[in-house]
Amino acid sequence: MELQTTWFILWGLLWAIFFMTDGFDFGIGTLYPFLGKSDTDRRMMMNSIGPLWDGNEVWLITAGGVTFAAFPKVYAVMFSTLYAPLLIILFALILRGVAFEFRGQIHSTGWKRIWDAGIFIGSATPALLFGVVFANIFRGIPFDSNGLYHGNLLMLLNPYGALGGALFMTLFMLHGANWLAIKTTGDLHDRSVATAGKLWLLTVPLAILFLGASFFATSLYDNYFRYPALFLVILVTVVALLAVRYFIVEQSFFKAWFASAVTIVGATFFGIAGLFPTLYPSIVDPGASLTAFNASSSPLTLKIMLLVVAVFLPLVIAYQTWAYNMFKGKLTEHELEY
C-alpha cells in the first residue's frame, strides 16, 4: 500500500480511537448533572473515569500531532479555517481538566458547584462541537486554494452539521452511560442502565437520519458505490449499535460498552471511508480540497513517522490496556480520590 494511503487510514484511526476513548469521558461529563443527584453520585461518576481520562485525552494530541506530521497542509488549513470552533473546544477541555482536579480540593458547596458546571460545560461542548465539525468536514468546508475561510462559526450549524453534533453527543452519552453501568452499583447503576436504554432509543433514529442525510448533503456514498465492499463499515456499525441494546437488556454491560465503542469507531470510519482520499474537502472550490496525495509530508518523514508509530502505538495500547485492566470492576466508596 502506498505510504499516503497508509497514513490516511492511520489518521482516521487515531481520530476514531480518540472518540472511542475520550468519548465516554465526554458522555459521562454530559450526563453528570442529570445522573449525579448527590455528591456521592457525582464523585462516583468522576472517579469512574478518574484514572483513565488523562491518558484518553492524549489520543487527541496524538491525532493532532499526526495530522501535523503526516499532512502538514491539512493541519495548517484545517485548524486555521476552524479557528473559532477549535479554540472553543480547547477552552472547554481546559475547563474540564482543571474541574476534575480542583473540585475536591476545597470542601464547600459553592466551590463544588462551580466545578460541577465546569465538568458539564467542558464535556458537553467538545462532544457537540466535534460532531458538528466532523459532519461539516464530511460535507465540505468553504475555503479557497489560499487556505482562506469564507464563512463564520454559525454556518457550521447547518442542518447536516447540527445533526452530526446531535448524533455524536448522543453516542458519547450512550457510551458513557454504558461505562457507568459497568463501574457503579445501587441506585446510580440502575439509573445509568435506564438512561442507556433511553439514549439508545434516541441514537437509532439519529443514526438513520444521519445515514440518509449523508446521501443528500455529502458525496460520501460515491466511494461506497465505487467499492461496494465499503458497505461492510456501515453494516458493522449498525450491527454494533443493535448489539448495544441486546447487551444492555442482557445486563452484560462491558459488552454493551464494547459495542458502543465499535459503533463510534464505525461511525467515524463511515465518514473517513467516504472521504478517501480527501482529508479536508472544500465545498466552494473542489480544486482546493486537500487529499492524502497533495497535502502529505515528504516520503522520508512519512517513513520515519511510520516507524515511530509502529514502535510506540502498540506500546501505548499495551500500557493503557494494563491501566484499564488494573482499574476494572465496580467502584467502591473508600477508593474515591476525587
Add this chain to the structure above:
Amino acid sequence: MDPVFLSRLQFAAATMFHFLFVPLTLGLSAILVYMETKYARTGDETYLRMTKFWGKLFLINFAVGVVTGITLEFQFGTNWSRYSEYVGDIFGSLLAIEATAAFFLESTFIGIWVFGWKRLSAKAHAGVMWLIAIGGNLSAVWILMANGFMQHPVGYTIRNGRAEMTDFTALMLNKFALLQIIHVVPSAVVLGAFFVMGVSAYHLLKNQHVDLFTRSFKIALVFGLVSSLTVAFTGDLHAVHVAEVQPAKLAAMEAHWETQSRAPIVLFALPDEEAGKNTWELGSIPGILSFLGFHDFNAEVKGLSDFPKDERPPVLITFLGFRTMVGLGTLFILLTLVGFMRRNRLMESPGYLKIMLWAIPLPYIAIEMGWVVAEVGRQPWIVYGLMRTSEAASPVAGYQVMVSLIAFILVYGLLGAVGFYLMTKKAIEGPEPTTELETV
C-alpha cells in the same frame, strides 16, 4: 488589527503561562522520584508522607500545565498556518513524536499514580513515579528538539516550496537543541528545588513538621546545588554556540552595537534601538564579551550595526532578559552554597530560611527570562534565517485573534489565580498528620 502582532501576543502569553507550570512538573517529578524511591527502599513513613504532600502540590500544578499545553499544540495550526505548512514536514513530526513517545507515558501513568496506591506495591508505585518523571522530561526533550529546529535549522532542504526533512539523524544531533536540553532541563530542577526549599522553609520557620521539612529541604538542596551549577556551566556552552550561529542574538543579549575585537561587557546599559547605540552604559569591562562568546579575550564580536535593521531582534527586552537570568542564576548558586554550609543548622538560620521562602518566585522569573531571550532574541525570524515571523501567520481575520486573545487572557488569568490560591493553600496546610491510605 494586525493578526500577526495579535497572534504573537497570544502565543507569547500562552507559552509563558504554560511555562510557569511545566518546569515545576519536571523538577518536582525528579525530586518526588527520589522521595518515593527512598520510601519504597526503606519503608520509612516520613518519606511516604513527604511524597504525598509534595505529590498533592505536584498534581494541582500538573493539571494546569497539561490543559494549557494542549492549546499550544493546536495554535501552530490556528494562528501560524503558513509556518506549519512550510516546516510541518520536520517540526510537525517532532511534535507528533513527543505525543506518542513521551506525553502518553506521563499522562497514562499519572492516573495510575493517583489511583493506584492500594493496587500496587510500594516499589511498583515508586516505579510509576519514575515513568512519570521520564515521560515528562522526555516531552521536554522533544519540544526542545522542535524548538532547536526553529533556532538553528538543520537536516532539511527546500523542495516543493517548503522545508523537507533530508536527515533525521542531523535533526537529532542538532547541537543547538542538545545545548538547550542540557540547559533547560536542569533549570527546571533548580525551580523545583527552590520550590521545595521555599515551602519547607515556611514550615520550618513556623516550627512545624520539622523532621519532614528538614529532610525535604536537604533533599532539595542537593538537587538545587547540583542543578544550579549545571545550569551555569551549560549556559556558558550554550552562549558560545549562540555566538557562533546566532550572532545577532548574542549582540542583542549584550546590547553590543559596534563590531570589535576585545569586545567589552557592560554591566548595565540603556539601548536606543533607533539610534543604534546605548544612551548610557555602566561598568564596561574590555575583553569579557569576547571571552564569553568565544573563550578568547581578543576575539572579534560582531555588533548589531553590522546587521540590517530588519534583521535585528528587539534589543532592550533581550538585553534585560539576559541580565536578569544570569544575575538570578548566579544568586541561585550562592543561595544553595550558603544552604549547603548551613545544612545541619537550618533551624538556627531563620534569616536564611526567610530568604529561601521569598526566593520561590525567583527561578520562575529566571526561567521565563531565559525563554524570552531564546525566543525574542531569535526575531525577526520564526525559523532562524529561513522564515520570518511576519510571513508565518494564518490568513485569519484580526478581530478573530483579538477575541481569542481576550479569551486567553481572561481564562488564563482566572486559571492562574485559582491555581496559585490552591497551591498556596495546600502548601500552607502542610502534610496529613498520619498516613492513612484510606483518606488520601
